[in-house]
Amino acid sequence: MAKDHGPSVKDDETYEALREDGASKQKAARIANAQASSDMSPGEKGGKQPPYEDWTKDDLYTRAQELEIEGRSDMDKSELIEALRNS
Structure with a gap:
């Protein structure tokens, strides 16, 4: 149970x-x-959003900011993508 x-x-x-x-x-x-x-x-x-790989780093950062992902300012594009997918 x-x-x-x-x-x-x-x-x-x-x-x-x-x-x-x-x-x-x-x-x-x-x-x-x-x-x-x-x-x-x-x-x-x-939905209809393109995959994160097609987003600009600035767009990824903005989305990470919306989700309050910590450490986002030190992340490169691939790290932002991983953090967004794991949030």
């Missing part, structure tokens, strides 16, 4: 499985909540 993670996590079993696989608390909650919602399909291809 999955532990109750409170009202902010809609699918406790998925959350725990993702945490065991090494996902951050934020990422695990985001995925677990998307899977619990009948109008979301997290397994399907996402």
Whole structure:
């Protein structure tokens, strides 16, 4: 039986499985909540944005700033991409 993670996590079993696989608390909650919602399909291809590799470093930095990724000012383009994908 999955532990109750409170009202902010809609699918406790998925959350725990993702945490065991090494996902951050934020990422695990985001995925677990998307899977619990009948109008979301997290397994399907996402939006219309181009891949991060096609973004400029400035655009990547701006997105990292929006997500409050620490250490972003010292990152090069590939590090920004990795940080964004892991956030």
